[in-house]
Amino acid sequence: MRGWVRIRGEPPLLLRSQQNGSLTCRCGLVSSVIRTALPLLLVSTAVAVAPLHTAATAAPEPDHSLVVSGTGVATYPAFDPDVERYAATTTPETAGSLTITATTTDPAGRIWIDGAPDPDGTATVTGLEDGDEVAVFIDDAAGRSVHAVVYLPHGFPALSTPVASPGATPGHVLITPNRFANGSDTYEAAVDARGVPVFVHANRDSASQDFKPTGFGGYTVFRDDVSGDAAGSRLVQLDRAFEPIREIRNIGLTTDAHDAILREDGSRIMAAYERDPANHDRQNAVLQEVDAAGDVVRTWNSADHFAPVDPTLTGDARDAAIAATDTMNPFVTNPTTGAETMRLDYAHINSWELVDGDQNLLLSFRHTSSVVKIAWSDAEDRTDGRDFGDVVWRLGGKFSDFDFTDDPYAGPCAQHTASQLDNGNILIFDNGSPSPTNGLFNDAAMCPDPADPAGEPVGRQFTRITEYELNERLGTARLVWEYTHPVDGGPEWFALFAGGVNRLDNGNTLISWASARKAMVTEVEAVTDEVVWQLEDDRSHGLSTPYFSYRAVKHQVADAIDPTVVLEAPADGAVLDLGSTVRVAQQCRDRGGSSLQQCTSTATSGLLDTSRSGPLTLQVVAVDGAGNRTVVTRGYTVSGPPSVPPVTPAPANPARPDAVVRAPGGSWVGDGQYDGRQRVRTTLRRASTTVRVRLQNDGGTSTDLRVRGTSGSRAVRVRYFVGAEDVTRQVRRGRLRLAEMAAGEQVVLKVKVSRREAARSGDRLRIRVRANVPGRPDLDDAVQAVVRVRGGQR
Known part of the structure; x- marks a missing residue:
């Protein structure tokens, strides 16, 4: 069984049967047995780990449960009332x-599944496609709880995050899970902090690689070329909703999938691996720049700079050529036969980026164990006397232009993903290499010997992340940061091939371990080197080797996908009998990561209005957490005796207050929902946190709004701000007045929640903010934020 059980009152005693593996929970007189043979059970109730300290005694919060089942189905993460999204x-x-089953202990509570009210809380949802989300709403005395279950492509691994601390950088991580095995499927995904995708795509019997944001909206990813008239890969440009826009290939060359630079105007820099026309026993690394018009404007070839060895040479000439080439090991030995052959791919380019105001290009060459900066502008546009394509410097390898003053390993070895940081330092995923050979690639040692970098290479069978500070005037490279994993002893992880590293905006470092296969991605804190987040494949698919991602990129994915609404009944244009009972069959579904928050219709309790004759309309509105909205309107006619036209009084006040709430790092909840049940949860782990409440007038005329909010408790202090103005006293007394709110006008109320010295882990406070039109208690709306204290004060 996966998941866990929490029972209000006394701490539960969980006993596992040694005979059948069942779990028994005994809490006072309560005893329940949950057998692992049942479908995946996710159960939640609120744990009373400490007394609840609020301004007034509150009614017990209802308990919820969620069960997800199906043929071959499992879910992650374990259910928690504070967690919205599951896979x-x-x-x-x-x-x-x-099949979804949800419950609440509130007798008056209601369950919604897939956008439709469900009287018994159980529904089997069919027709799901990869990436679809099944929405579950639980409406009860505690407000509305929103959950989403993402339907994953078959074979997609169950991901876990054994380390997920508050120090992790907010955002999603873009990955391409792959087992690097013939015939295995690969996937593209953007996952949240718990490894649940907000986007997922299966690439069957093919490969995906280098999935990343463009920087101008949308994404790119390499996929194998299946056109039949081209070799290599194709760069697929995706829009903000991850829909393909176009496919891009090199012109007259194969297309390599290691990296790409794509500009907004369509110009790009991509690479190819091409057989040397003068010697088919070697393969050149070629860079091609194409302008916005689709014309090739620049081409760079490694053969012009790296002196590949001519395999026909013998004796002293051969030895001299080996000594002169940049390639660390120009010949490889078959570990089975002992036969020596020339390394076809003598350079192996695997990353490139424009630097120094786009004047230069920073390249990583695995088989020369060097990071190389080349001039990427013409001589007339430069001040250093170099021309396009010239080597500016080499960092590492046999002929490094820098001395490694304090690096005992004399620079990188078989590295990937080199980048230049804002301060000019160079960050490298330094793979290392086996010694003498691993057998997978017939790889010989490729690390420079610290005692003689130009001599016979050596092995170094562990991977490290390095950052160098370069002094180009003195020709020195100082190792200012180095990271290996694990940091607490034991053999270091070793990625024989692939891998990537990124420096994040807050100074943390994101590492994709690739073929190390110990973890998929690790985020390391900037100062302490503490692991603050880690993503792993828990191997629940039963395969012997876990999935890995060639690279990983952290990016805040914006939900650009509108919800969908399906109305199966009534049919458009239906003619119905007066007074007949017709139940509305509606479905609201979402994808994109912000979760469906609302699926409402003008029908009352799910029944169509047939109380009066004539043409009528039904409207269904779906809204997700990003505010994306879809409205479907359907007309129908009720036949029967003419209805007496109702007398419609003039509206006393057509204003409509709307309160919307957002927890830190979350989405806005409650837009267009006026029942006062919208709620978010957040955890107070540090000294303070801020919840935001957006108060808006959804009506057609201007109005005043009066605002009242919860006071604090002995454990938690609550203060309210509009902009920089402290309005706490007015809000607590219900005297904050937002005057002359025009139709559509919004004001954001910041709710700052701080822990007091008396706070203990487990303390909880429910904060309620209510806005109403003065003198009209029926025109109001409210939101709630449940704040739970966790851990000691930091």
């Missing part, structure tokens, strides 16, 4: 079908 792993036999 359902599947098999081909799952066939797009999930």
Whole structure:
């Protein structure tokens, strides 16, 4: 069984049967047995780990449960009332079908599944496609709880985050899970802090690589070329909703999938691996720049700079050529036969980026164990006397232009993903290499010997992340930061091939371990080198080797996908009998990561209005957490005796207050929902946190709004701000008046929550903010934020 059980009152005693593996929970007189043979059970109730300290005694919060089942289905992470999003792993036999069961202990509570009210809280949802989300709403005395279950492509691994601390950088991580095995599927995904995708795509019997944002909206990813008339890969440009816009290939060359630079105007820099026309026993690394018009404007070839060895040479001439080439090991030995052959791919380019105001290009060459900066502008545009394509400097390898003053390993070895930081330092995913050979690639040692970098290479079978500060005038490279994993002893992780590293905006470092296969991605804190987040494949798919991602990039993915609404009944233009009972069959579904928050219709309790004759309309509105909205209107006619036209009084006040709430790092909740049940949860782990409440007038005329909010408790202090103005006293007394709010006008109320010295882990406070039109208590709306204290004060 996956998941856990929490029972209000006394701490539960969980006993596992040694005979059948069942779990028994005994809490006072309560005893329940949950057998692992049942479908995945996710159960939650609120744990009373400490007394609840609020300004007034509150009613017990209802308990919720959620069960997700289906053929071959499992879910992650374990259920928690504070967690909104979950993922359902599947098999081909799952066939797009999930059964969802949700409950609340509130007798007056209501359950919504897939956008439709469900009287018994159980529904089987069919027709699901990869990436679809099944929305679950639980409306009860505690407000509305929103959950989403993402239907994953079959074979997508169950991901876990054994380390996920508050120090992790907010955002999503873009990955391409791959087992690097013939015939295995690969995937593209953007996952949240718990490894649940906000986007996922399966690439069957093919490969995806280098999935990243463009920097001008949208994304790019390399996929194998399946056109039949081209070799290599194709760069696929995706829009903000991850829909393909176009496919890009090199002109007259193969297309390599290691990296790409794509500009907004369509110009780009991409690479190719091409057989040397003068010697087919070697393969050149070629860079091609194409302008916005589709014309090739620059080409760079490694053969012009790296002196590849001519395999026909013998004796002293051969030895001299080996000594002169940049390639660390120009010949490889077959570990089985002992036969020596020339390394076809003598350079192996694997990353490149424009630097220094786009004047230069920073390149990583695995087989020369060097990071190389080359001039990427013409002589007339430069002040250093170099021309396009000239080598500015080499960092590492046999002929490094820099001395490594304090690096005992004399620079990088078989590295990947070199980048130049804002301060000019060079950050490298330094793979290392086996010694003498691993067998997978017939790789010989490729690390420079610290005692003689130009001599016979050596092995170094562990991977490290390095950052060098360069002094170009003195020709020195100072190792200012180095990271290996694990840091607490034991053999260091070793990625024989692939891998990547990024420096994040807050100074943390994101590492994709690739073929090390110990973890998929690790985020390391800037100052302490503490692991603050780690993503792993928990191997629940039963495969012997876990999935890995060639690279990983952290990026805040914006939900640009509108929800969908399906109305199966009534049919458009239906003619119905007066007074007949017609139930509305509606479905609201979302994808994109912000989760469906609302699926409402003008029908009352799910029944169509047939109380009066004539043409009528039904409207269904779906809204997700990013505010994306879809409205579907359907007309129908009720036949029968003419209805007496109702007398419609003039509206006393057409204003409509709307309160919307957002927890730190979350989405806005409650837009267009006026029942006062919208709620968010947040955790107070540090000294303070801020919840935001957006108060807006959704009506057609201007109005005043009066605002009242919860006071603090002995454990938690609550203060309210509009802009920089402290309005705490007015809000607590219900005297904050937002005057003359025009139709559509919004004001954001910041709710700053701080822990007091008396706060203990487990303390909780429910903060309620209410806005109403003065003198009209029926025109109001409210939101709630449940704040839970965790851990000691930091």
